Amino acid sequence: MFGNPVTNPMGWEVQKLKSLSTKILSGNTPKGGSQVYVDKGIIFFRSQNIWKNRIELDDVAYIDEQTHWKMSQTSVKNRDILITKTGRINTENSSLGRAALFLGEDDSANINGHVYLVRLKKGFIHEFVLYILITDEYRDYIREVCVGGIDKRQINKEHLEEFPIIMPPIDLQQRFADYVRQIDKLKSKMQQELKDLESNFQALLQKAFKGELKVKDGVAV
The missing domain is CATH 3.90.220.20 (DNA methylase specificity domains)
Structure with missing residues (x-):
């Protein structure tokens, strides 16, 4: 560009x-x-x-x-x-x-x-x-x-x-900046989702090793 x-x-x-x-x-x-x-x-x-x-x-x-x-x-x-x-x-x-x-x-x-x-x-x-x-x-x-x-x-x-x-030209710079902001928002959302997933995984591990994890139809509950 x-x-x-x-x-x-x-x-x-x-x-x-x-x-x-x-x-x-x-x-x-x-x-x-x-x-x-x-x-x-x-x-x-x-x-x-x-x-x-x-x-x-x-x-x-x-x-x-x-x-x-x-x-x-x-x-x-x-x-x-x-x-x-x-x-x-x-x-x-x-x-x-x-x-x-x-x-x-x-x-x-x-x-x-x-x-x-x-x-x-x-x-x-x-x-x-x-x-x-x-x-x-x-x-x-x-x-x-x-x-x-x-x-x-x-x-x-x-x-x-x-x-x-x-x-x-400033309009090209602005279009680029708008695109960067969209990408940054998407990255932040994905990073938060990964963080939540890791947190849930760690919680499941804790339950599993404490004997508190129950599985129903192949799904942890």
Whole structure:
């Protein structure tokens, strides 16, 4: 539909990421490091929470509101794009340059120094820009421009600001975004159904091993 977003064989207009954005910043490690984490509070995203087009909360940290507001410049807003800053380049699941869209409430999260926040200007299609950033072609591009050693690298802010983003007509971008939203809804529904199925299966196992499971006409009851 759009072609290679890096080589741009279809000749789309190209803009730099900084020209699409009102803010591009990486976070900070709060004074005291992990010692200031709390059991409940403001979500504090680290690189292990940001994956390709998804945010994982299994290993998420929390900070209190006082710490959060001391770092107010990187308070996350709904539909901000989060991008990981560092990682190894020779692994399939490298944390370098992974990107996801934050869909939570404004100011309910913050980021550490290994994550960038990109806040787009009004009028740009977040899902489309995110799609560009998570393509395989863009992954290779990021690995070329990042800096560091033979294995572990990082994306400098200056490089991130200069990322080229193709700009097809806005109606094409919107059609793509609508399609992505439909697919995401379907995925969420299927994931919930799988979760429910697994829960029911585990319940049946518990009954079976406790001797509580009864079978009638070949069906567990």
